[in-house]
Amino acid sequence: MRLSRCAGALRRVRAFRLTRAGITATAVIALAGCTSFRSQEPTAADAASTIATQTNNARHGRFAVQYVDQNGQQRNAYGNFDWQETDATVTLQLRSPLGQTLAIVTSSPASATLELPNRQPLTASNVAELMENALGFALPVEGLRYWLQPAPAPTSRARTEMDPHQQGHIRQISQDGWTIDYLAYADAPTTRVKRINLSRQDPPLAIKLVLDQ
Known part of the structure; x- marks a missing residue:
């Protein structure tokens, strides 16, 4: 039992x-x-790592800028540009329509340098401040590293609007006081950005970029 x-x-x-x-x-x-x-969600470290792997990213095109100078007068600047990314460093060269160098901007995590014709290079920690003081306007170089991909920068909040007529294409990004409008993309398989407009209200600044490559 x-x-x-x-x-x-x-x-x-x-x-x-x-x-x-x-x-x-x-x-x-x-x-x-x-x-x-x-x-x-992607983090800043993830995005920085992604960009760092793109060791050689070159873009060429044309730019047109409308801005208000220190005296309150509306000014226009236009010409050609060369954009080169090597690891975490961006080099932006602005040239006149006749090919004369207007400025060379070099931005890295450590510092920013602005080179102007017949002048000593200027160095600071903020590339936008350098350009604003020397040229009267500033291209958002740090943001453009992401916006040209195209993607919002991971360092701050952003609103992204997709294009309902082109699947997978961004139509607009609003971030850091900037409105980025994507007007045209290259044909498949590259699908790179071809035309992009950037604008901000304070201080007023409008930038048009046409990318040839």
């Missing part, structure tokens, strides 16, 4: 262990499935 009771108890223990093991295995599989489909 005692042996029969012990055998029954042993069977119940084994059954409990098997059931418990089954529940545990099911839970592990479920958690694994949830983990594999979990999405995470």
